[in-house]
Amino acid sequence: MTRSRIAAAVAAACMMPAAYAVDPFVIKDIRVEGVQRTEPGTVFSYLPFRIGDSYSDDKGAAAIRALYGAGFYRDVRLEVEGETLVVTVEERPAISSINFSGAKEFEADKLKQALRDIGIAEARTFDRGQLDRAEQELKRLYLSRGKYGVNISTTVTPQERNRVAINFTIDEGEIATIKQIHIVGAQAFSESDLLKEIQLTTPGWFTWFSKRDQYSKQKLTADLETLKSFYLNRGYLEFNVESTQVSITPDKRDIYITVSITEGQKYKVSDVKLAGDLLDKRDELEKALLIKPGETFNGQVLNDSIKKINEIMGNYGYAFSNANASPDIDREKSTVAFTIIVDPGRRVYVRRVNIAGNARTRDEVVRRESRQLEGGYFDGERVRQSRDRIDRLGFFEEVKVDSPAVAGAPDLLDVNYTVKERATGTLNVGAGFSSTDKLVLTASISQNNLFGTGNSLSFEVNTSKVNRTFAISQTNPYFTVDGISQGFDIYTRTYNPSSLNLGDYKVRSTGLGTRFGFPVSDFNTIVFGVNAENTDITVGSASPSRYKQYVDLFGNSSSGATTSIAWINDTRDSGLAPTRGRYGRTSFEVTLPVLDLRYYRASAQQQWFKPLSDSFTLALNGQVDYGKGFGGKPLPLFKYYYAGGIGTVRGFEPGSLTTQRDSNGYSLGGASRIFGNAEFLFPLPGTKDRTVRLFTFLDGGNTFPEGESPSFSNLRFSTGFGISWLSPVGPLKLSLGRPLNAKPDDRKQLFQFQLGTGF
Template sequence: MSLRRKLPFIKRAMPIILAALLAPGIASAFSPFVVRDIRVDGIQRVDAGTVFSYLPVKVGEKFTDAQAAEAIQRLYATGFFSDVKIDTTNDVLVVTVKERPTIASVSFNGMREFDAAALNKSLNTVGFGPGRVFDQAMLEQAQFELKQQYLSKGKYGVEINPIITPLPRNRVGVSFDIFEGDRAEIKQINFVGNKAFSQSTLEDQLELTTSGMMTWYTGTDKYSREKLEGDLERIRSFYLDRGYLEFSSEPPQVSISPDRTGIFLTLTLHEGEPYKVRSVKLAGDLLGLDDKIQKLIEVKEGETFSAAKSNATVKAITDYLGSLGYAFANVNPNPVLDREQHEADLTFYVDPGRRVYVRRIQIGGNTRTRDEVVRREMRQNESSWYDSTSIKTSRDRIDRLGYFNEVNVTTAPVPGSADQIDVNVDVKEKPTGLINLGVGYGSTDKVILSAGISQDNIFGSGNSLSLQVNTSKTNRAAVLAHTDPYWTKDGISKTTSLYYRRTTPYQTSSSDQGDYRVTALGGGVNFGVPISEYDRIFTGISYEHNTIDLYNPPQAYQDFVDQYGRTTNSVVFNVGWSKDTRDSALAPTKGSYTRVSGDISTMDLRYYKLSAQQQYFLPLGRSFTLALNGTVDWARSYGSKPYPIIKNMYAGGIGSVRGYEGASLGPRDDRTGDYLGGARRIVGNVQLYLPFPGATRDRTLRWFVFADAGQVAAGNGLTCMNYKGAVTDPCGWRYSAGIGLSWQSPMGPLELSFGRALNAKEGDDKQAFQFQIGTGF
């Protein structure tokens, strides 16, 4: 019996033992008599009727020495009293008690690891808390429970000292002074019994690790009982996925160093032998869908058994039946083992249950957001057959709104009906208004200051309204935008925006510092039309007024003013298509993103531009992701004037071709050397994301190796201008490769890269180390 279990037993047994020891003395104190009255002395909070209910005698009944001993035992056993005496005076039974004090409050000093409410809840489970009777045994049990909570977090050096403060009316205040100490670090992890897989292979499956370079950040070297249990389950899944159907493990051995700061883990495994699948069968009620269900089986005969494939088959069949209205389908895989041949006959037993339809969809938890904002994202209809695919899609669409911290979709049978269910959508709203002030830094744009105010769910309508302002070395911008995601009931969105932008030149360190300023004022309306869950067509129109101020300008900008004038006006029409199947916008590991668009400008600036971007994210195992990106932009003018230089595109630096100075690829002004960009841009990137050492479970902290390629050309039949012939082939292809780090830091996205220009030409501006933190608009 553990100490934790012994304490309550000791507490109950001690009063009975004491009463038994006292009983002989009481028995000799009086002769049996008929009780004329009963008096209780010493009670303060306990009701007299409570004492009477525990006495084995009533007024008018005969009272004996055996009943006296029994009365003492009963009253001690209540736990209410620290002392009980029984006397008799003129046939009056006098019960004198001394009440135990009541706990008035429980507090914790020096606690940082836990929330006080959580610890109080834990203490209540062992009967210790405000309003409970106080005694020393219960205090020791509470102290033991608190220590167990800290040990489960790996804090073996914790010290807990209770302080008892007497209070009026026989009450006490209990305060626990806690010195938490440091969490014990894992010094060593040992596997015993592993033959098929090496120590390092098994360690890769664990979340807990020994101390490493990044464990200060990840905390994976800090022992936790919950994490260890999770790791044991990962090891079990690892073996089952490789056919070890008889795998088992013994309870882990956890030892601690004498100074209580180091943990040593020993995991004893019994691997068994891997099993191959001899046969795969379906059984149960298949609803005549044998052929279609058979196609969902991922486990193949002759291959090594895989629990992952078996579970994937169960999910596929369950989801398929759910999409047909069988909301409570049950699929059980049952492998029958041939231990001599190490083969398994696998049978999937299918029980579809009853087909049901949705009676009602109920929205709850939305105090500010209107019901229609949630309902219009639902792809499951009322009075229709239940469809698990539509339910999942609906849940994901509601979550992507960004208005809620939690979205839970559950189903409940309708009472009295065997074929109806209700779908309950419970949301937990979060603040959707945001005021932000930010400071970022980029190796090209230098300091980036940003500020903004936005409301993503204004008045609970699902519409968004925002004002963003930012400034950097080369750009200043202010954007006011309003978006109605359901401008029509069919889900056509409308975005209205007004903007101000001011751009100054990207300059080389060796240029003559040509100076100019381009100021753009404009506004536009854009519409998005969904054509599937992932595809969207967009179109819009915008108006823009540009003003150019020249101060010893580049020759190219002087030529632009000579041809177009100092001010220009343009109306731009745009149309495009996008498709997004990425699993995350912050740190995608699989899926793709495609965008194709075209712009045509009229009035003073007559040009058209075509743009295309394609991204692929391919998971390579559990921790590696290969990212491919390609971008093409091509523009030219129509009419008698050349393509407007103020609409040129740039490349170089983070976001395009690393290893080269930002915006440095392509033509340069032949008088000042300023970077001019071009009307044609092609950029390609290959990037392999790898887990950061010690941070394999943090998807937002990754390092990567990359290779970039890019080209910026003048286009539109223009020559590739060059500053005094300083750069060889400025419009040619440039390549680079290197390593980097990306992290979604509390200050914003951080990217560091160290790139080497692979084919740099004479005069190229190279920049090996580049970084950017914060977000600019």
């Protein structure tokens, strides 16, 4: 055999003249030529033969098909030199870079990701046949933003080492906006009323931000479903969208949309009954029927009824139950009767409870909140309850749960909790210097999920001459496996206004305490605590009279030991951004007769969250506090309550509200306090991100001295708006408040913020 005998084309097409055919022979060696970026081993991996095998035209054809199919090579040749087979390849170039010129609507990373999804990316093999597909994919992105006049041209520049650079030149053109939306066939409702129900609209004051005047097929489909729901919820059972027509002007600037509908007639419900396998749960299932005879048909109410039926069946282990409503329409009487057929399916059990997304938080921290047990039958209510308990931990931005069936096992499923972790630590550090206060250092650090264990630990240090604080607090929510929590607090706080000539007195309190929480149900906890505290008050000749009176009664140093009990009820769906549920706390604290002080304090708080829609939430909060001394002694000054600022009544300076003040106009606090808040929360326009929410509020409250009963006439009210943000350093709330009935001596404060928890 000679070197130039060529077998490649013969094997590839199987149609070459017989003179080019190769007689079968045993391969003594295989040599690869032409590789630059790929390894020779890559070529060998696609060959259907090895050294020592017999070579034939059929095997040669299979080798060429395999190498072409790999996608790495644009030319492949097989040559024979004696008993050596030479494989010569010409590699496709690699993409060295992808660049975009003229792109303003999208970031380059967004465009590259879209191309990567269709197989075009840097370092991948270049295939010129993919360029048309790449341009179409980029155009699809721009069309989704209403840019129908976009033009894209592509330049491919060869580079050294068999590489190419791809540049997409993009002329985005103008945004096409909706010029007109016309609904044909509406009789029961005016076209203007129907247009208010849908998202797509013509240009207006805020459409530059919401983009509602930009057409997309997905938006129109969603709006047609909205129209359908609007009619179905008002009795029009046979409503139908007959056709939709979308046209664009030749200059690709204006879009016209025409929707043709048929309303049908309005129906009332004549009867509702259950059928199928009810598993002896008829009474319970009938209570779930929200749709009632005699009422106008409402599609949403019917769907809610079916959903509740499936939820009830799911609570008994029938996770895949199916309830369907069969209508019996009487057009002459304009009535419809429904038979809801229930098919519970097979009772299913939970194979595994899986946790995902918790890179830092330990599995056991999440798993111990789950009320659905492995091996037990599926309980939908317990799964939903578990999701809420995990969310109330406050460690996660998002908690999702799904229950996929186990392949090949019709009576098994898994319960998967997928979480998205958030930063649970807060660090604040500050420093300052003044001629009077000298060096001031402030620092606080708290971690609500210490090392992923679910424990919380916080330190606080403040070295200011006026306010000095050293405090440590720790809580273990699962001190025992039964869920008994344990915590302790150690602190020393000094208030010394005399150092800056603000007052001739000093108050220093040092204490320590411990507490235990006992869960009595999934939603209720009783907390017992014991605390010991010593307070030293130093007064001078110019001290306020109330501090002198206190020292005369108790002396410069007084101590107290208290025991406390609190009941907490929490059914909120989230500890950070709740949208539904309640939170209640009632507590009572009283001194023990072993030390100097004699007083008690009681507090009651109630929060209520109600979702008004998928995006809007109404939140209400109310709190009443009361303290009183006994045994012939008054309530200590340092146990008074204060109001004003975020957490009580916004629009007033923190701690400034009271019905009595000292000679300098400062609040003396009160032995009792009452305040309430109402908030209407909603997401930023155009988003559904629950970590950032806007709100409007109405606050009211005040404090009252010992012996004075709270009265409505003495309450202060304020209103305003703000924003709450689950920031990386903790929950942040900003508000702008305006007092509604401020008195001349009240101290107002327009802008306020709070970093940390609070209503």
